[in-house]
Amino acid sequence: MTTHFFCFPIEGSVYVPRIFTYQELLALPSKTIKIVLECAGNKRALFHPNTYGEQWKEGAIGQAYWKGVSLTTLLQYTGVHHSAREVVVEGYDTGPRTDMEGTFRYVRSLPLHKALHPDTIIAYELNGRPIPYKHGYPLRLLVPQWYAMASVKWIKKITVIDDTFQGPFQTTDYVYYPHKNNDVGKHPVTTMNSNSTIQQPLHLSTLSQGAHLIKGIAWTGEGTTTAVDISIDNGHTWLPASLQQNSAEPYSWVRWSFRWHAEKKGEYTLLSRATDSLGRVQPPIAVWNRKGYGYNALCMTKVKIE
Missing domain, CATH: 2.60.40.650 (Immunoglobulin-like)
Known part of the structure; x- marks a missing residue:
């Protein structure tokens, strides 16, 4: 994928659907923000009793300078319907799941107020250089103060919706389940803990x-x-x-x-x-x-x- 030809659409519950090219993003007003990204499973190995999943200790965290365009700037070009509730960001990465048949693309949503925060950005640089492929090249969503699962890599498209997104990486994974054998009291993983x-x-x-x-x-x-x-x-x-x-x-x-x-x-x-x-x-x-x-x-x- 070359950035010269790369583009992505913003569609859904907007007044003017639009396709943005990589070059157009570079020409828009930008900001550089130093952001901590912490995996939601950071320190998982320290839980007692133990839980299944990648047995991270204290290393699943990092911080860097990210440069990009505020998502709210892009949404000003498309407009957003008054009925809109969430902004769905879809990445290019796909893979199978052990709990469902078929392959699934990584897709997550943000509530509208978080998507419109001026520091929620579509990033194209990491520490002053184009984002490396493993970190989401060419474009990555960056959501400060939320666990890193919200910062979707390899952006494919953005869709504004009028309801609540129900994808498996939002309603099955990255959900707190307080009980071992039932789903009572479950709630989504969002902001990082102190x-x-x-x-x-x-x-x-x-x-x-x-x-x-x-x-x-x-x-x-x-x-x-x-x-x-x-x-x-x-x-x-x-x-x-x-x-x-x-x-x-x-x-x-x-x-x-x-x-x-x-x-x-x-x-x-x-x-x-x-x-x-x-x-x-x-x-x-x-x-x-x-x-x-x-x-x-x-x-x-x-x-x-x-």
């Missing part, structure tokens, strides 16, 4: 007595991270970490650090706990769900001081 990770020291590392820097990252799907607290005694006491925040990058993670003076030999359980501006705090135990989404319990690292 979360943090300890990057240093490494889990089960051996350290010498003296000063050590405990550091890591924190992020959230609503508002901004406002505090990270650290415990060196398995949660009995907590102290505030220092945050490195940038108000110009509201969708990036926050780096934090805490200087610890380890005076006594022994084994220590270090914990980190993030809080965001809406008051959402990492819980001691993550809310278990059948597909293992949204794990955000306190981050724990054990170390030995010798």
